[in-house]
Amino acid sequence: MRQLIAGNWKMNMRLEDGAALAAKLRRAADGLACDVLICPPATLLLTLSATLIGSPVAIGAQDCHAKPSGAHTGDLSAPQIRDAGATYVILGHSERRADHAESDAVVHAKVQAAVAAGLTPIVCVGETEAQRLAGAQNEVVGAQLTASLPPDFQGVVAYEPVWAIGTGRTPSEADVAAMHGFIRQTLVSHLGAAGQGMRILYGGSVKPSNAASLMALPEVGGALIGGASLVAEDFLAIAHASDAVARATSPR
Numbered sequence: 647m648r649q650l651i652a653g654n655w656k657m658n659m660r661l662e663d664g665a666a667l668a669a670k671l672r673r674a675a676d677g678l679a680c681d682v683l684i685c686p687p688a689t690l691l692l693t694l695s696a697t698l699i700g701s702p703v704a705i706g707a708q709d710c711h712a713k714p715s716g717a718h719t720g721d722l723s724a725p726q727i728r729d730a731g732a733t734y735v736i737l738g739h740s741e742r743r744a745d746h747a748e749s750d751a752v753v754h755a756k757v758q759a760a761v762a763a764g765l766t767p768i769v770c771v772g773e774t775e776a777q778r779l780a781g782a783q784n785e786v787v788g789a790q791l792t793a794s795l796p797p798d799f800q801g802v803v804a805y806e807p808v809w810a811i812g813t814g815r816t817p818s819e820a821d822v823a824a825m826h827g828f829i830r831q832t833l834v835s836h837l838g839a840a841g842q843g844m845r846i847l848y849g850g851s852v853k854p855s856n857a858a859s860l861m862a863l864p865e866v867g868g869a870l871i872g873g874a875s876l877v878a879e880d881f882l883a884i885a886h887a888s889d890a891v892a893r894a895t896s897p898r
């Protein structure tokens with residue numbers, strides 16, 4: 647399966663620098679053996695989806711509301727995001743779980759709204775450092791998965807240990823492989839056969855220097871990248887690392 651290399655721009659980039667970054671990616675993404683996605687702030691979705699039309703770079707949002715419309719000042723619905731050109735939406739990112747008290751039940755409702763609007767959800771799960779130190783990472787991530795994903799879930803899962811996000815620290819390769827194996831098992835027992843082929847991204851301090859080894863690990867289906875997705879050269883270096891893994895494992 648092709649890996650997905652996804653950039654989460656978070657609350658960064660305005661029109662001018664965002665458009666310049668998207669234009670650079672557009673030129674460089676042709677022919678890569680991985681799928682490439684950027685998730686800019688919602689204000690840039692419409693403009694950048696026009697910039698990227700006809701290119702291999704897909705565009706996604708960073709959140710959506712669970713309702714299709716209504717009295718929810720400041721929120722955006724999944725159909726509105728779809729209208730703006732997005733085809734993916736990140737849901738349940740740990741920053742939203744922390745900043746907006748998003749529970750698994752809220753994420754579950756948002757997943758259903760996203761799918762109903764034709765968006766592919768990328769559902770984020772991951773343990774805190776205290777939970778990892780207590781050895782509770784599987785219990786935490788397993789509970790997040792079963793409570794956040796409806797039984798007919800179709801989309802992408804991103805494993806993002808909270809303590810690795812924006813810190814420059816990553817779990818060991820063995821820990822990433824073990825967690826991705828555990829997530830695969832959980833997806834198959836929760837979703838049946840659909841859980842077998844689902845992409846499981848790794849996220850948390852992915853950068854050009856560690857991308858090749860992370861992307862080569864079993865059950866890693868791509869990366870969700872924050873800081874390094876803001877610099878075209880870094881993001882593209884990660885995409886090239888994924889491309890090299892794909893070419894090494896299935897030579898043409």
Ligand code: PGA
Nearest residue numbers: 811812850851871872873
């Ligand atoms: P980071 O962020 O790459 O800056 O660690 C990852 C994320 O939050 O998705």
